[in-house]
Amino acid sequence: MADRPLQVTVEDVAREAGVSRSTATRALRGHGRIAEATRTRVESVAGRLGYVPNLAASDLAAGGTGVVGLMLRDAANPVYGALFSRIEVAARDAGLELVTVTIGADPGGEQQVQALGRLLGMRVAGLLVATGGVDSHRLEPFASEVPIVRVGRDEPSAAIHAESYDEAWHGGLLAARAHELGHARVVVLGAEAATSFGEHERAEALVASLGATRVDRVATGAAPDDGVRDALAAVDAGATAVLCASDTRQLAVLRALAERGVDCSTSGWDGILPGLDLLGLSTVRVPVESAADAAVERLAALLDGDVDLPIHRRWRGELLPGRTLRPVEHA
Structure with missing residues (x-):
């Protein structure tokens, strides 16, 4: 029985603590918004069972509820670059690992659909879709496999969650x-x-x-x-x-x-x-920051099976008056 601790998995810890796998993962990594009582319970169970985390990259590649995919339009675009940076920070804080694919010009959306397929092939537990180039009907088959949150674009489908700009x-x-x-x-x-x-x-x-x-x-x-x-x-x-x-x-x-x-x-x-x-x-x-933070928080909650939000939500920014839009000068 000396090798028993190496056989204890995070699933064992989660089951014993009465939480989801992703909650257990975030609690053990010290990330995410988790109640202190929950974190203490998970750590206590892990210690009692002798859980030893496997941090090898191969473990992440094997999938699981702590690994999510992000499909992003070309990050050279300032808006998508800012969105990417914010999502990275929010994902880290939530204890989620990101696997990211960026797509440039793709008018027909074929490359984006293929990229989603590759992400699912990596056994990601959920998807963040930060591109407007894939229509709802092409996303819905993926939504039947894993939770999807669209970021920055309105989403008419009731099968796909969205945090969009108003x-x-x-x-x-x-x-x-x-x-x-x-x-x-x-x-x-x-x-x-x-x-x-x-x-x-x-x-x-x-x-x-x-x-x-x-x-x-x-x-x-x-x-x-x-x-x-x-x-x-x-x-x-x-x-x-x-x-x-x-x-x-x-x-x-x-x-x-x-x-x-x-x-x-x-x-x-x-x-x-x-x-x-x-x-x-x-x-x-x-409101890039608001949409990014909300999308990651929503996906983390979906992975925990705990979402009490409208499926689609819009965020409002502001007008910056500047100097380039000026009053009309009448002759």
Whole structure:
């Protein structure tokens, strides 16, 4: 019986302590939001049973409720980079191990679906999906295997949890600012849904909130300067502002305006760029931190079988007025 302690698993500890495996794992690692009484009970049971943790990487690769997958759009994008950093911190605090896959341009979503399959092949216990490029009907088969939490995008499916940005609210903030400053004709520079669902959703929300304002819509490709020429053509025709669905697009518009020596108001969306305050960009600051923290907390709770939340929740950011969206000057 001398080798008995090496045969004791974290499942044995969890069962004896009356908690889930993930709760036992987090308690023994000293991570996560766990009641002190629960942590003490788990540690006591582990000591009594002689549990010896196996910290080898092969143990993590074997799966289990402490290992979760994260699929992320290209982390070179400032918003996704900030989201990735925040999710990493939140996962560590929750005692979860992350296996991450990043995907670049993928208009059809095929690479993203394949990436999800690879993550499931690693026997992850749950998935965080931080990309808008996979439709609900393609996620639902994965949701039948493990809990899924979508991060940053609205989710219509009742099978998939979501912590998203309230883009309708954000669109209303920006539209109200444009009205306040006297803009009666604007350009809305967004993206095709297949290129960037998030930017497409933002443009739709903004147009819906602009009401009687005359809108010249430009739907673009993936590159930040796509659609800029069409936007400037609308400015030449009388539009007084270019409202962009991302800050990188706003910068591309500002660069093109400067090259032509044309003065025109602009706004963006994201609010994450370093030095944004120095640049004076008018933008919507999305609540990346709130959505990331809530998504990790939700997935950890799902793995514990303990969730008492609406399946879909939206987080609201703020308008950063900046200097690039200015009052209309009437002759």
